[in-house]
Structures are given as C-alpha cells and as structure tokens.
Amino acid sequence: MIGLEKVSKRYPNGHDALKDITLEIETGEMVFLTGHSGAGKSTLIKLIAAIERPTSGTIYVNNHQLGKMRRAAIPYLRRNMGLVFQDHKLLFDRSVMQNVLLPLEIAGFTHHDAHARARAALDKVGLLAREKAYPIALSGGEQQRLCIARAVVSRPALLLADEPTGNLDNEYATDIMLMFKAFHQAGTTIVISTHDQAAIKSGAGRIVHLDHGKIIS
Amino acid sequence: MKTWLTHHLQALRATLTQMLATPFSSLFTLFAIGITLSLPAGMAVMLDNATQVASNLPNPNEISIYMDDNATPADIKKLQTTLSTRTDIAHTQFVDKQTALTQISQQLGLTRLVNELPKNPLPDAWIITPADTDAQHITQLVSTLQKFPHVALVQADYKWSQRLDAILQLGHDLFTLLAGILAVALAAITSNTIRLQISTRHAEIEVSRLIGATDRYIRRPFLYFGALQGLLGGMIAWGVVFVSTQLLTPQVQHLATLYATTFSIQPLSLMQSAALLLISTALGWIGAYFAVSRSLARIEKR
Ligand SMILES: Nc1ncnc2c1ncn2[C@@H]1O[C@H](COP(=O)(O)OP(=O)(O)OP(=O)(O)O)[C@@H](O)[C@H]1O
Ligand SMILES: [Mg+2]
Numbered sequence: 001m002i003g004l005e006k007v008s009k010r011y012p013n014g015h016d017a018l019k020d021i022t023l024e025i026e027t028g029e030m031v032f033l034t035g036h037s038g039a040g041k042s043t044l045i046k047l048i049a050a051i052e053r054p055t056s057g058t059i060y061v062n063n064h065q066l067g068k069m070r071r072a073a074i075p076y077l078r079r080n081m082g083l084v085f086q087d088h089k090l091l092f093d094r095s096v097m098q099n100v101l102l103p104l105e106i107a108g109f110t111h112h113d114a115h116a117r118a119r120a121a122l123d124k125v126g127l128l129a130r131e132k133a134y135p136i137a138l139s140g141g142e143q144q145r146l147c148i149a150r151a152v153v154s155r156p157a158l159l160l161a162d163e164p165t166g167n168l169d170n171e172y173a174t175d176i177m178l179m180f181k182a183f184h185q186a187g188t189t190i191v192i193s194t195h196d197q198a199a200i201k202s203g204a205g206r207i208v209h210l211d212h213g214k215i216i217s
Numbered sequence: 218m219k220t221w222l223t224h225h226l227q228a229l230r231a232t233l234t235q236m237l238a239t240p241f242s243s244l245f246t247l248f249a250i251g252i253t254l255s256l257p258a259g260m261a262v263m264l265d266n267a268t269q270v271a272s273n274l275p276n277p278n279e280i281s282i283y284m285d286d287n288a289t290p291a292d293i294k295k296l297q298t299t300l301s302t303r304t305d306i307a308h309t310q311f312v313d314k315q316t317a318l319t320q321i322s323q324q325l326g327l328t329r330l331v332n333e334l335p336k337n338p339l340p341d342a343w344i345i346t347p348a349d350t351d352a353q354h355i356t357q358l359v360s361t362l363q364k365f366p367h368v369a370l371v372q373a374d375y376k377w378s379q380r381l382d383a384i385l386q387l388g389h390d391l392f393t394l395l396a397g398i399l400a401v402a403l404a405a406i407t408s409n410t411i412r413l414q415i416s417t418r419h420a421e422i423e424v425s426r427l428i429g430a431t432d433r434y435i436r437r438p439f440l441y442f443g444a445l446q447g448l449l450g451g452m453i454a455w456g457v458v459f460v461s462t463q464l465l466t467p468q469v470q471h472l473a474t475l476y477a478t479t480f481s482i483q484p485l486s487l488m489q490s491a492a493l494l495l496i497s498t499a500l501g502w503i504g505a506y507f508a509v510s511r512s513l514a515r516i517e518k519r
Binding site for chain 2: 049051072075076077078079081083085089090091092093094102103105106107108109110111150
C-alpha cells in the first residue's frame with residue numbers, strides 16, 4: 001500500500017526533519033508512529049499524503065509513485081485517503097454536518113446520499129446529536145472526533161491520523177482507539193501517530209519509532 | 218454526469234448564498250457594473266439611431282442642375298443628350314418647372330397661393346446621380362456642368378454628407394475605444410470582488426484541497442459568481458438604457474414633428490441585447506478566472 005525508499009526531507013529553513021527513511025506498509029496493516037515531539041511524525045504523514053514533497057527518495061502510495069504523478073491527479077489520490085490533521089483543520093463557519101459533508105461534496109455525491117453517509121459517520125463518532133452545532137461550540141475531544149468523522153465519511157482505503165488522541169483524557173483516547181481498531185478490522189489500512197502508551201502497548205498494530213528523523217528498530 | 222450536475226448545482230447554490238449574505242455590497246457592485254456597461258450600450262443606441270437618421274436623409278450624392286430662365290426646349294433637349302452620353306453620370310432625371318411647382322404647392326398646401334402667382338418662379342432642373350461618389354470626382358463634375366450653356370446653378374450637397382459620415386465614423390471609433398476601456402474596467406471590478414471573497418474563504422480552499430478538491434472544483438463557485446454578477450450587471454445596464462430611451466422619446470418625437478417627419482428612438486435590438494448580456498457574462502467570468510488563478514497560485518506557494 002505504502003512504500004518509502006531512502007526518503008529524506010529537509011525544510012526550506014535547512015532543518016532535516018526526516019533522514020533516509022525506508023519503510024513498507026502493507027494493505028490492511030495498522031501502524032503506530034511514535035517518537036518525541038519534533039521527531040518527524042507529522043512530516044512523514046504529510047509526505048504520504050503528498051502535502052509535502054521529499055527532498056530525496058521515492059514514495060509509493062497505491063502503486064503510484066508520488067513524485068511522478070501529475071499535479072492534477074493528486075486530488076483523486078487524496079480522495080482515497082482519510083486525513084486526520086494534528087491541528088484539526090475544521091471549518092468554523094460551517095456546522096458539524098457541513099464539515100462532514102465537505103469531502104462527499106467534493107467527490108460529487110448527491111445531496112441525498114451524502115447526508116445519509118454523513119449521518120452514519122457522525123453516529124459512529126457519537127456526534128449525531130450535535131450535527132447542527134458549530135465547531136466552536138464543541139469541546140477539544142468533540143472537535144477531534146468530528147475530524148475523524150470527516151476523515152472516514154468517504155470510506156477511504158487508507159486512513160492517516162496525526163495524533164488523533166493528542167489532547168484527550170484517557171477515557172476518550174481509549175474510545176477513539178477502539179474506533180480505529182474497528183476501521184482496521186473492516187479492512188482499512190491505518191497509520192496513526194501517537195503518544196498514547198496504552199494504545200501502543202495493546203499490541204494491536206506494528207510500531208514504527210522515529211527519533212530525530214530516523215527510524216529506530 | 219450526475220456528479221457533474223451535482224457539482225454545478227452546489228456551485229450555483231453557494232454563489233447565490235454568497236450574494237445574499239452581503240446584499241448591500243452585492244447590489245452596490247452590480248450597479249457599478251451596470252452603470253459602467255450602460256455607457257457603451259447607450260452610445261451604441263445613439264450611434265444606431267444617428268445612422269438611421271442619416272440614411273433617411275435625401276440621397277446626398279445627388280447633384281441638382283438648374284437652368285436659367287431663357288433656356289428653350291431645344292437647349293434642354295441638347296443638354297439632355299450631352300448628359301446621357303457622359304460616362305461619369307449614372308442617372309439623370311429631368312424635372313420641368315411646371316411639375317416642380319405643382320409638387321411644391323401640394324407638399325406645402327399652398328395651391329391657392331401658387332395659382333395666384335403671375336409667373337412660375339421655379340427653373341427647369343435636372344437631378345443627376347454621379348457614377349463616382351468621391352469628393353474629387355464630384356467637384357470635377359460640378360465645375361464641368363457649370364460651364365454648359367444655360368446652366369444657372371449646380372448644387373451638390375456632398376460636403377455636408379461627408380462631414381456627417383466623418384462624424385458618425387468618429388462616433389464608432391469612440392465607441393470602440395470606450396467599450397474596450399470599460400471592458401477592462403469591468404473585468405477589474407469582478408476580479409476585485411472575487412479576490413475579496415477568496416480572502417474570506419481561505420480556510421475553506423485550503424481544507425478542500427487537502428481532502429481532494431481539484432482546482433476546477435475550487436474555481437467553479439467563483440467563476441459562477443463572476444459570471445452571474447456580470448449577467449446581472451448587464452441586465453441593469455440594459456434597464457438603464459431602456460429607461461433612458463423611454464425618457465427621451467417624447468422630446469425626440471416633439472423635435473421630429475417640428476421637422477415635419479416622424480421618428481422614434483429605437484431601443485437596443487434583440488441581437489444587441491443578447492450581445493450585451495453575453496459579453497457582460499463573459500467578462501465577469503474572465504475577471505473571476507484571473508482572480509482565482511492568481512489567488513490559488515499564491516495559496517499554493519505557502
Ligand atoms: N514547515 C516547516 N518548516 C520548517 N521546519 C519544520 C516545518 N514543519 C516541521 N518542521 C520541523 O521539522 C521537525 C519535525 O516536525 P514534525 O512536525 O514532523 O514533528 P512531530 O514528530 O510531528 O512532532 P509533534 O509530536 O510535536 O507533532 C521539527 O523539528 C519541526 O520544527
Ligand atoms: Mg506532529
């Protein structure tokens with residue numbers, strides 16, 4: 001599903017965020033990306049989603065080499081991915097429902113189908129009762145769950161989640177991890193960056209540990 | 218197909234919502250566009266009407282030849298043969314003084330007065346159409362005709378007609394210039410409103426891109442907005458021109474009666490109206506396209 005060969009990323013300010021990363025993720029796998037703050041977890045996820053370009057090395061997603069893809073083809077690649085951003089990236093001038101509808105509108109679902117799917121996704125993350133609320137009125141954990149609902153609503157084959165349990169208390173974090181496990185069992189390939197020790201130790205998935213931009217073990 | 222339709226409906230809905238969200242400034246922009254467009258549109262109407270008037274005037278290239286009083290029928294006959302053999306004259310028509318008098322008296326309703334005249338004051342005359350209508354040939358022809366025996370006066374109105382033509386031509390040139398300048402202005406107005414909109418919807422554009430929106434998808438609502446704004450502006454311009462012609466009509470008709478003719482202002486024709494709306498829509502679209510492309514390129518860079 002995902003392959004990285006000798007991938008390095010240097011940001012324009014000269015900082016080497018990733019150094020010589022080689023990594024293979026099979027279809028249907030669940031991978032926990034761990035490491036200290038600044039280790040390069042978010043950078044790795046952004047490279048896979050083609051949000052950032054590697055300085056050197058090649059990246060394959062779904063048998064496509066990202067570096068060789070036409071710019072116009074990238075949106076279609078992204079429609080097969082669910083992205084949970086570390087900083088949420090919710091739209092605050094749209095209701096909860098409208099936020100979840102956005103990927104479906106982009107993919108061209110009809111009004112009727114889109115609403116049915118969005119409702120199902122909101123139900124899964126326990127936010128159906130808040131569909132008319134605006135994100136500003138949601139707690140941090142609820143915003144996080146909204147972000148997850150938006151990522152899974154188009155039932156992507158690949159889910160990339162950057163610290164989805166970042167600022168949640170343990171109980172919520174466990175809930176959300178259970179949700180990811182359910183998606184995993186349904187066949188979704190999942191990459192989660194996390195500090196959540198309980199999740200990591202649960203042994204539910206492979207652990208990739210980053211340290212200063214390098215993979216350790 | 219269904220996707221395509223859904224996308225367009227979405228974009229249209231988003232556009233209308235956007236316009237209604239700021240009704241006052243939307244209306245203000247629409248009027249700015251409308252008034253801007255009404256200038257060249259109004260000018261087109263004026264030029265068309267002026268051209269119409271000009272073409273209804275008596276044929277300006279005709280030359281009148283008046284005979285003097287003591288020309289005998291034999292003289293007239295002789296001149297007739299001379300005139301009809303000349304290659305630089307396309308057409309001749311003889312108007313004898315009696316016919317001329319009857320015509321005038323009937324036209325002016327002065328039959329009684331004319332009957333009491335002791336003597337016909339009008340001369341025999343020819344109305345001829347020259348073969349070449351440019352100024353040089355006409356001048357030459359006039360001076361030649363002047364030298365024929367018993368010719369009292371040769372009159373050609375071509376100078377006046379040429380001046381009118383030149384003025385109309387100038388009007389058309391001015392129209393083209395004005396239309397060109399205002400088209401750019403219109404695209405600029407649209408471009409500006411779209412830029413403002415994009416800046417308020419920055420987050421939406423960024424997020425949409427991250428979750429798989431194509432450039433075309435992102436552009437679409439703004440293009441719709443530009444085109445719709447152009448179309449509505451064009452309609453306002455049409456309205457302004459229409460109302461103006463209606464307001465001017467009584468005055469023009471009054472003027473026409475003073476000149477003993479009937480004339481009414483023609484408003485924009487169907488073709489012109491269609492062209493106005495089409496062009497304003499297209500300009501709105503183009504302005505929006507430029508604004509979106511520039512803004513998207515800038516968002517890309519960051
Ligand atoms: N846009 C950027 N420009 C310059 N440097 C950056 C940029 N983004 C990240 N970095 C740097 O790259 C390194 C890796 O950042 P990254 O966000 O991948 O870390 P992370 O593992 O996700 O950390 P955290 O757990 O805090 O989210 C950091 O040192 C960071 O300062
Ligand atoms: Mg991070």
